[in-house]
Amino acid sequence: MARDYYGTLGVSKDASDQEIKRAYRKLARELHPDVNPSEDAQQKFGEVTTAYEVLSDPQKRKVVDLGGDPMDGGAGAGGGRGGGDPFSGFGGLGDIMDAFFGGAGGGGRGRGPRSRVQPGSDALIRLQLTLEECATGIDKEIAVDTAVLCDECRGAGMGENGSVATCDTCGGQGEVQSVQRSFLGQVVTARPCPACQGLGEKITDPCRKCSGDGRVRARRNVSTKIPAGVGDGMRIRLSGQGEVGPGGGPAGDLYVEIDEEPNEVFERQGNDLHCRLRIPMTSAALGASVPLETLIDGEVDVEIEPGTQPETELVFTGKGMPRLRSSGRVDGRGDLHVHVDVVVPSKVDEEQADLIRQLAKLRGEEAPELAGSGAHRGGLFSKLRAKK
Numbered sequence: 001m002a003r004d005y006y007g008t009l010g011v012s013k014d015a016s017d018q019e020i021k022r023a024y025r026k027l028a029r030e031l032h033p034d035v036n037p038s039e040d041a042q043q044k045f046g047e048v049t050t051a052y053e054v055l056s057d058p059q060k061r062k063v064v065d066l067g068g069d070p071m072d073g074g075a076g077a078g079g080g081r082g083g084g085d086p087f088s089g090f091g092g093l094g095d096i097m098d099a100f101f102g103g104a105g106g107g108g109r110g111r112g113p114r115s116r117v118q119p120g121s122d123a124l125i126r127l128q129l130t131l132e133e134c135a136t137g138i139d140k141e142i143a144v145d146t147a148v149l150c151d152e153c154r155g156a157g158m159g160e161n162g163s164v165a166t167c168d169t170c171g172g173q174g175e176v177q178s179v180q181r182s183f184l185g186q187v188v189t190a191r192p193c194p195a196c197q198g199l200g201e202k203i204t205d206p207c208r209k210c211s212g213d214g215r216v217r218a219r220r221n222v223s224t225k226i227p228a229g230v231g232d233g234m235r236i237r238l239s240g241q242g243e244v245g246p247g248g249g250p251a252g253d254l255y256v257e258i259d260e261e262p263n264e265v266f267e268r269q270g271n272d273l274h275c276r277l278r279i280p281m282t283s284a285a286l287g288a289s290v291p292l293e294t295l296i297d298g299e300v301d302v303e304i305e306p307g308t309q310p311e312t313e314l315v316f317t318g319k320g321m322p323r324l325r326s327s328g329r330v331d332g333r334g335d336l337h338v339h340v341d342v343v344v345p346s347k348v349d350e351e352q353a354d355l356i357r358q359l360a361k362l363r364g365e366e367a368p369e370l371a372g373s374g375a376h377r378g379g380l381f382s383k384l385r386a387k388k
Contacts (some may be wrong), residue, residue, distance in 0.1 A: 003071070005064055008051040013065065017056065021164055024052040029154045033240050033250055042240070045250065053115040058172070113174025113200025114192075116157070116214075120147065120245035122252040124235075129226065131263040135295040135321055137228035141221045144254065147243045148218045150210035155248015157212040162205035169195035214248040224256060229324030231268070232260035266295065271334030273320045276341055277302060284308045284342040294319060294336065302338055310342040 006013050009023040030036065031045040050071065054060045060070040123146050129138070149155050156162075166172040170193035177190045192198030206212030222241055230236070235255045242252030266273045277290060287306035291299050297319055320334030348356065360366050 003051075003069055005051040005054050008047050009055065018163070020052065020055050024048060024056075025154075025156045028156070028248060032149060032155060032248060035149075035154075037240075042250070049115075049117050049249070052117065056115070057113065113170075113172065113196075114198045115247070116199050116201075117155075117247035117249045118245045119249045120243035120252040122255060123242040124255045124257060126257045126259050127226075128259045128261055129230070130261050131266060131268060132295050133226065134230050134258070134260055135228060137230075138226045140224055140226055142224055142256065143219055144222055144241075145217060145219050146241075146251075146254070147215040148220065149244050149248050150207060150214055150216050152209040153207040153214065155214040155244075157207055157210065157214040157247060158203055159205040159207050162203055162207070164201050165204050167193060167196035167200055167202050169193050170200060172200040174198045174200035213246055215244045215246065222254065226256075226258075227324060227328050227330070229271075229322035229330055230258050230260075231321075231324075232258060234258045234324075265293075268321060271321045271323050272337060273334065274337045274339065276339045278341045278343050279304060279308075280343050281345075284310075284340070292338070295321075296333075304340070308340055308342070310340070312340040314338040314340065 006015070009020060009027065011019055011023050015023075027048045028045070031041045031048060033042050033045065036042075036045075054064060054070055057070075063070040123144065125142060125144055127140065127142060150157075153159070153162075158164075167174075170176050174193055174196065175190045175198060176193050177188055180187050180189070193200070196202055203212045207214075210216050222238065224236060224238055226236065235257045238254040238256065240251050241254035244251045260268070266275050268274075273295070275292070277292070279288065279290065283290075283304055285307065287308070288304045290302045290304060292302050293299050300316065300319070302314060314337070316336040316338070318333050319336035322330040323332050323334065325331050345352075
């Protein structure tokens with residue numbers, strides 16, 4: 001069933017082009033996403049925009065008046081699937097031949113003017129976050145520079161006394177054609193009209209603020225909720241917060257890309273966190289309890305067992321980064337890995353040296369020995385065996 005484009009704009013079937021234009025401008029001001037953010041209004045804005053695109057195109061409007069729908073292939077009176085001219089949607093076989101080889105008609109048929117109202121582009125902004133902010137999540141106010149709806153003309157592109165006139169160069173077709181001769185005959189090519197940029201119409205009194213584009217560039221603040229667990233390179237999509245389209249068309253989306261700053265203590269590997277804990281050799285030998293400030297859980301105690309060896313790795317299960325699923329929901333957390341570095345003093349005074357010698361004598365370690373033999377143990381220069 002064909003859609004009621006006239007009813008969508010609230011005009012009669014014999015409405016003039018100016019009446020259709022005024023009706024669209026009035027509805028666009030009420031339903032534009034920047035004015036009315038509700039989902040119902042966005043849907044209606046899309047329907048109104050489609051209706052205006054159809055009824056402002058003479059060829060498409062003709063299809064509507066014949067009982068068809070140009071957005072569904074143009075099937076109407078005599079043009080359905082059951083029969084009739086198979087080339088009726090293109091104006092007949094003769095027009096197709098003319099488009100390639102010319103003919104008595106004197107020219108090809110192009111695609112007609114394009115709508116001045118176009119959807120906007122997506123926008124991308126990078127947001128720097130600390131590792132702490134990535135771990136806990138945060139609400140951010142982001143300053144973005146994008147095209148926004150012109151507040152003077154509300155996207156219509158017209159001044160106070162503005163109106164729309166048919167382009168003199170292309171006669172409202174939105175394109176100009178050129179004919180070249182070849183061995184096949186006349187070849188007709190079409191390109192967008194340079195005078196009206198393919199619109200088929202001109203605004204007699206353009207809006208002074210936007211120069212008829214229906215949008216201006218401006219800086220604005222956008223609120224966004226950054227979920228816990230985001231990481232470097234991830235993108236958050238904010239629907240309808242991108243560039244407003246030409247003619248006040250619906251805005252694209254805004255993508256916020258996370259730029260995670262390095263942390264002085266922790267290194268992130270996926271959902272796990274790694275850090276290095278430097279302890280003196282005395283603490284490694286005797287044991288100790290070392291406080292460690294984490295990103296989420298506050299201060300935790302790292303228990304160093306007596307006899308802890310260099311490169312010992314202590315794992316705290318569930319103390320790492322939140323696991324962020326594709327749905328935006330957090331599902332558990334990674335682990336915290338603490339790598340122990342045993343620091344051996346590079347310089348000792350005479351008293352310290354005497355104490356160390358006494359310890360070595362008590363442990364029978366005055367002369368170090370090479371540990372292991374054979375290829376399977378790493379050969380001669382393997383690790384020194386620590387005597388107990």
